[in-house]
Amino acid sequence: MDTAVTAKKKWWAGGYSPFNVSYGKLMMWYFLMSDAFTFGALLIAYGTIRFSSPSWPDPNEVFKSFPGMGHANLPLMFVSLMTFILIMSSVTMVLAVHAGHMRDKKAVAKWLMWTIVGGIAFLSCQAWEWTHLFHEGAWWGRNPFANVDGTQASTNFTNFFFTITGFHGLHVTSGVILNIVILANVLKGTYEHRGHYEMVEKVGLYWHFVDLVWVFVFTCFYLL
Amino acid sequence: MEHTHTAAGHETAHADSSTKTIWRTFWILLCITVFEVGLAFLHLEYGFLPRVVLNAIFVGLTVLKAFYIVAEFMHLGHEIKNLILTILIPLLLFVWFIIAFLYEGDSWKNMRKDLKPGTPVEAVKIAPAEKHH
Numbered sequence: 538m539d540t541a542v543t544a545k546k547k548w549w550a551g552g553y554s555p556f557n558v559s560y561g562k563l564m565m566w567y568f569l570m571s572d573a574f575t576f577g578a579l580l581i582a583y584g585t586i587r588f589s590s591p592s593w594p595d596p597n598e599v600f601k602s603f604p605g606m607g608h609a610n611l612p613l614m615f616v617s618l619m620t621f622i623l624i625m626s627s628v629t630m631v632l633a634v635h636a637g638h639m640r641d642k643k644a645v646a647k648w649l650m651w652t653i654v655g656g657i658a659f660l661s662c663q664a665w666e667w668t669h670l671f672h673e674g675a676w677w678g679r680n681p682f683a684n685v686d687g688t689q690a691s692t693n694f695t696n697f698f699f700t701i702t703g704f705h706g707l708h709v710t711s712g713v714i715l716n717i718v719i720l721a722n723v724l725k726g727t728y729e730h731r732g733h734y735e736m737v738e739k740v741g742l743y744w745h746f747v748d749l750v751w752v753f754v755f756t757c758f759y760l761l
Numbered sequence: 762m763e764h765t766h767t768a769a770g771h772e773t774a775h776a777d778s779s780t781k782t783i784w785r786t787f788w789i790l791l792c793i794t795v796f797e798v799g800l801a802f803l804h805l806e807y808g809f810l811p812r813v814v815l816n817a818i819f820v821g822l823t824v825l826k827a828f829y830i831v832a833e834f835m836h837l838g839h840e841i842k843n844l845i846l847t848i849l850i851p852l853l854l855f856v857w858f859i860i861a862f863l864y865e866g867d868s869w870k871n872m873r874k875d876l877k878p879g880t881p882v883e884a885v886k887i888a889p890a891e892k893h894h
Binding site for chain 1 (some may be wrong): 764780782784786787790791794795797798801802805808816819820823826827831832833835840841843844847848850851858859862863865866867869870873874
């Protein structure tokens with residue numbers, strides 16, 4: 538693949554990828570695009586229902602707990618921590634990709650391991666949050682939280698919350714599994730032998746996408 | 762195989778400076794998030810800024826964060842235009858999805874309000890007026 542792009546180069550004339558990336562990476566991009574539509578459809582459905590409801594529960598009233606802080610009123614704190622963990626794990630993933638370009642096997646393994654730690658930490662946070670909400674009486678089909686205007690809320694709020702954060706959590710889970718598989722291959726020397734660490738980049742794309750979706754989930758459920 | 766070899770070689774050429782960009786992006790993302798949470802707290806405590814303005818800021822900052830993740834972390838900003846366009850153009854559909862569906866949701870709300878039992882029906886007023894014709 539030519540990287541020096543001359544002005545006269547015809548990208549669509551054949552002979553090389555018109556996108557200047559490998560097949561695998563391009564397909565990962567297309568997969569992520571379709572996944573973006575899936576998440577987009579879920580979030581837009583949530584928005585539609587929220588717009589069609591006369592009133593809706595206040596997220597600051599619902600998500601105000603922090604592990605080990607009892608009944609202290611701490612809105613947004615815990616979810617900010619979760620956001621920080623996910624952004625941080627995205628950074629360690631870029632550093633792993635960067636180390637891969639340098640063909641530095643040890644550094645790739647180190648940063649991948651931190652990414653896996655971050656992913657597991659995020660999932661643990663989510664498990665705590667779900668458990669906490671469950672004990673407060675929230676679940677699919679059950680909503681103990683009142684609307685902002687004091688009227689009784691429908692179960693739409695909890696249904697959308699658990700479905701969308703659950704679907705995101707599922708993505709994080711599969712991302713962690715993929716990262717573990719890739720880490721095993723790195724340690725085995727598969728990519729060293731292959732001569733490049735492009736597999737780390739492909740999984741990295743997926744991992745950043747999971748972070749990207751969280752940015753939107755964070756805004757839609759906790760801020761708005 | 763040949764393709765990926767040269768691609769890897771291309772990366773090492775400008776790799777030295779890129780950890781700097783990674784950390785810069787990290788700080789930008791972190792600062793935006795802290796700013797968002799800070800604004801939310803100011804609103805909670807002191808009622809700072811009306812809800813509509815606040816929501817507009819939140820959505821804007823979310824898109825900004827998304828831009829940094831996609832452009833820097835996912836490296837799309839450094840790919841060639843063909844790739845950028847093949848990903849971004851289909852996503853433009855979202856603009857219309859969001860407008861259409863949220864408008865629809867709002868319309869449902871208004872219709873529900875009008876059709877709620879006990880709501881005075883305006884059609885009664887219109888009916889006698891039509892008799893004159």
